[in-house]
Every structure is written in structure tokens, then in C-alpha cells.
Amino acid sequence: MSGLRSLDVKQLGSKVISLIEHVGLLIVLGAAVLAGAQEIAVMWQSGRVGVSDLLLLFIYLEVVTMSSVYWRAGRLPVRIPLYIAMIAISRHLILNTSEVSPWIVVAEAGAILLLAAAVLLVRFGHTRMPYTDEGGAERTHSS
Template sequence: MTNKPRHPRIARFVGRALTYVELFGLCAITVAAVIAGGQAIFEMVELRTVTLADLLLLFIYLEVLSMVAVYLESGALPVRMPLYIAMVALARHLILDMKGLTEWQLIASSVAVLILAAAVLLIRFGHVRYPYEVSRESGKLEE
């Protein structure tokens, strides 16, 4: 039994409006990531030095851009991608602020990275062991 909307014209209009809002948001994220990456590169050129923290920051921007690309291609966002970004951000935090962190803050950040890595492994195991089925009609993933 399928649920049909009571007002199909309104449902189509709202669906289209949400699609445009979604595309606008993705475009804004893309432009912001490109600008931020450009600013970071310009700063490295200006200072004539590249640090590991700079490279990790650029990696975060690239991950954000690839996340937008994957979302545009598939219409779905793999949960692992934000987890990867969070791990790199925590690693960058550890590298930049290591001298200012207490022992417990250092341990907490390290444990957070381990928890995120375990979550990625668990999600990956779940996808391999219990894969999603692709609908023949729509070509999209079904849960």
C-alpha cells in the first residue's frame, strides 16, 4: 500500500522548492570551501612556508568538496565522509595545540579519533556484511 499525497501539486511544488534550496546550499558550501582553500594557499605562498597543519587544512577542504560531489552524484551522503573530516580536524587540533593541551585533553582527543576510526570500521563492516539493495525502478538505494 503506497501513501499518496492529498495534494499532489503542493507536494510537487514543495519537493522542487526543497531541491532548489538543497542545490543552493551545496553551491554555497562549494564556493566557501574553494574560497577558504584559496585563502589558505595564498597565505602559504605569502609566508613561503608549508606546515603539516596547512596540508591537513587543505585536506579538510578537499574532503568537503568531494563530499558535495558524492552527494550531487548519488543523492545520498555516506556517513563515513563527515567522520573522515572529523578525524582530520581532530588530528589538526592535536598538531596545532599540542603544547597548550593538558594530558587529559590530549588523551580525550586521541580517544575521540579512535572512536571515530572504530565507527568508520563498524559502518564499513555493516555495508559489506549487510549491503543496501538498489531499487530497479528508481536506481536509488533502499534501506
């Protein structure tokens, strides 16, 4: 009888965690859409669109994409946060290049290069060693 209760607790715990994940995902998705809409409104009011504005919109779009992939596949691809980080550093470089030392610019460019190398490494690793589900079935979706 205790085995049955243990199984019920595990199932309940799994359902609660899944519910928390889905609610959190909806919050992140809604916040990204709202932030993107606010940024578009600011651009519309100012009558100007800059490269930093476009990069910020790309960040929001990547968050929406990340939410979509997580919703469909149930997993978060490592590449998407790496893309978001590269875009964020690029945006920082564009906005603050005149205010920082050349060494900071070189360090941020190096960070982007390192993140790009990480994306290539992850892609290579996924082609050579695809994920497997807990049941043992191979998953070959791209990350």
C-alpha cells in the same frame, strides 16, 4: 480533485526542497574552494607549509568530495564527515599539543580512535546491509 491538488503540492514541495539543497550545496562547495584558495595564498605569502596547513587543505578537499558525492548520488555518505572530524581533531592536536594537558591529548587521540572504529562499523554495516531506495531497489554504493 483534492487528490490531484495534494499531488501537485507534494511535487512542488519536493522541487522547492531540491532547489534549496542544490543552492546550499553550491554555497558550501564555493566556500570550501574559496577557503582552500585563501589558505594556499597564505602559505604562498609566508613561504612556509606546515603539517597543520596540509591537514586544513585536506579538510577542504573532503568537503569538496562530500559535495561531489552528494551531487552525484543524492545521498551524503556518513564516512566523509567522520573523516573530516578525524582530520580536524588531528590538526587541533598538532597545533595545541604544547598548550593542553596530557589528558586532553589522550582524550583527543581516543576520539580519533573512536571515529576510526565508527568508520569501520559503517563500512561493515554497508557491506552486510546495503541501502535500499524508496522503490525497493538495492543501492550498493560505498559510504
